[in-house]
Amino acid sequence: MKINYLKNFIVLSLFFTFGCSNTKYLPKGELLYTGGSVKVEDSILKKKERKNLEAELEALLRPRPNKQFLGLRPKLWIYNVAGVPKKNKGIRNWLRTKVGEAPVFYSKVDLDYNSAVLRNVIENRGYFKVKVSADSTAKDKRATAEYTVFTKRQYKIKSVTFPDDSSAIAKEIAKTSRRSLLKVGKPYDLDVIKSERDRIDSRLKEKGYYYFNPDYILAQVDSTKGDYEVSIKLKIKDETPAKAKIAYTINDIVVYPNFSILKDSVVYKKENVVKYKDFTIIDSTNTFRPRVFDRALYFKKGDFYNRTHHNLSLNRFVNLGTFNFVKNEFKESDSVKNALDAYYYLTLLPKKFIRVEVLGKTNSASYTGSEVNVNWNNRNLLRGAELFTVSIFGGADFQISGQNKGNNIYKVGGEASLTWPRLITPFNFQGSSEFVPKTKATLGYEYQNRINLYALNSFKGSFGYIWKENIRKEHQLDILEVNYVSPNNVTPYYKQEALSDPSLSKVLEKQLIFGPTYSYTYTNTMQKRKKNTFYFNGELDLAGNITGLVTGANAKKMDTIKIFNVPFSQYVKIKTDFRHYLKLGKESQLASRLVLGAGIAYGNSTSLPSIKQFVVGGTNSIRAFRARSIGPGTYKDRDTTTTFLPDQSGDLKLEFSTEYRAKLFSIVRGALFIDAGNIWLLNADPNKPGAEISKDFLKEIAVGAGAGLRFDLSFLVLRTDLAFPLRIPYLPQGQRWVIDDINFGSGSWRKDNLVLNIAIGYPF
Secondary structure, three states: OHHHHHHHHHHHHHHHHHHHHHHOOOOOOOOEEEEEEEEEEOOOOOHHHHHHHHHHHHOOOOOOOOOOEOOEOHHHHHHHHHOOOOOOOOHHHHHHHHHOOOOOEHHHOOHHHHHHHHHHHHHHOOOOOOEEEEEEEEEOOEEEEEEEEEOOOOOEEEEEEOOOOOOHHHHHHHHHHHHOOOOOOOEOOHHHHHHHHHHHHHHHHOOOOOOOOHHHEEEEEEOOOOOOEEEEEEEEOOOOOHHHHOOOEEEEEEEEOOOOOOOOOOOOOHHHEEEEOOEEEEOOOOOOOOHHHHHHOOOOOOOEOOHHHHHHHHHHHHHOOOEEEEEEEEEEOOOOOOEEEEEEEEEEOOOEEEEEEEEEEEOOOOOEEEEEEEEEEEOOOOOOOOEEEEEEEEEEEEOOOOOOOOOOEEEEEEEEEEEEOOOOOOOOOOOOOOOOOEEEEEEEEEEEEEOOOEEEEEEEEEEEEEEEOOOOEEEEEEEEEEEEEEEEOOOHHHHHHHHHOHHHHHHHOOEEEEEEEEEEEEEOOOOOOOOEEEEEEEEEEEEOHHHHHHHOOOOOOOOOOEEOOEEEOOEEEEEEEEEEEEEEEOOEEEEEEEEEEEEEEOOOOOOOOHHHOEOOOOOOOOOOOOOOOOOOOOOOOOOOOOOOOOOOOEOEEEEEEEEEEEEEEOOEEEEEEEEEEEEEEOOOOOOOOOOEOOOOHHHHOEEEEEEEEEEEOOOOEEEEEEEEEEEOOOOOOOOOEOHHHOOOOOHHHHHHHOEEEEEEOOOO
């Protein structure tokens, strides 16, 4: 009861502090405008439709009142108490101009103007002869505005007529009628008519009508015939210019690949002109091979002008990555009737450059660290817009808390890659996307030193393709990916521990992994206005399959087959990552993720390589558990004396997370989350009882929950998550749910259960 009294006291105190105090600062004769409301009087509309319409109309009212929070106006209060600053700097000026918000006076409200706006919008929706009344209410130095909209029945479309004369353009417009946005029986809506004009214009632009535009289409609306119905007749305006009615073809195509935007005109010598297929290249320095432009340009001489090909060509030039500025111009041809000459002016980026990157990062093993990358780049190595990159990097990872505390990781390495802006294949594949398909070859080396444990030499190489169907869909196929890992400098301590725990000896084995990999990514998360957005990534990893088939490798019946005295790995691995984002409000969303993974070793391998196995727990996984502290199955590493991560990895993975995210204030965002999942082995391991997958695998799911803060610093997001377990899979049956044990007031419970994760970036 005392708590309820306290809550009421706090609410009343805030109300009087932020509410009443705001009005005492008002100038004499002024009222504080606290908002407007719209009521739609319509007996036909359903209640939900009427409410939606009222909300839409209220958003049009101007001015907007001062922002509220829980019915209060703290920003207005800050503005008032800050007072008039004496200087244009300092804390008072900052509070008043940056944090605070000036009062919105009722004297600024124009009832007639708002009424006219409402009337215009509602009539554009087909509610003709609408009436709008406006009134206001004033009390305690506050004023509100109330608008009432009286509507009649909404007009519907009775018929739609397209141009029917014999001209070529009229015939093209008539062909588009099947896809018309104007449907008989649908409500009349001016916005839909405008969209229909844009649709017709877009269609004509695909058919060569370069000079046409939507304003040349007139929609004649007749509401005199029919019962609350309109007839719409589309026609081409009489004053439409003659050239807007003509379909143009492409004549000459001229490319200036070394153009300077500082020059007013283009000056060139005859010896700088190169003719290649259907286009002309004018370049005094012979910067590129001509085929670079052949792949980028979609236009061919004699083609009808096409807006899609127009935009695709521009986007491909931009996506080559070698041009800083791309300009396109079409001019009527002097030599061919009803034809356009196309000109492309391309301004180069610097050919060579160095980029230095300083990165902050975290991983699922609860390591936090930094890395420095120095990259040297050549954007046009072989005159084919190839990107050649040489990178040297070094970094360190630290575990602030957990089993690996003190066993820091230091690494250094380098990588060289060459990317061609085409697919190097026996087949002539160009694609129809605005994104240039690419072929990429990579060679790299990394030396990693795990203090007090061991060091690893890692060599990698790959050759494959990257192509995007569109902005949402991307494919990456590595025809060959090779990884070779060799350990050295293994400490006596680690060797001794490996004798008692055979699973630790996996790290001491040389590994040779080679084979193709494929990845597909789909995302529409860039569409910020959509309520539901998705991200999907699927990966397929095939290692040593053909080699194992040819050699007849079978590690279960014979010795493993070696290449360069190293057994090669043979397996199939699949992983999917699906994410869904539900927009709840302007600054809030519900984010969910489902991860499924499976790896099957066979032939020359009896288990997946350690670097390819699945793990759970940590900052980007199930945050209530440390990295590698869960699974597989109900198995638990009971050795609490070890100072390095146990080998709790598996062949199968199931993980689910859901997180409510909302902006709290300024750069601070909050989150509430639940994580669940586990890993399992496909086959029983006598050293890991309970690790094998079974029909009761759902009873072995780990569950955790927590809350966190995210600090959006624009250049990075710093994340802190505090989590605790709800279900522990390695406890005995019937005791795995530990919700009843939660006791935030207990120091021992907090020590054993609360896990603080500090990370950079969102978990997903």
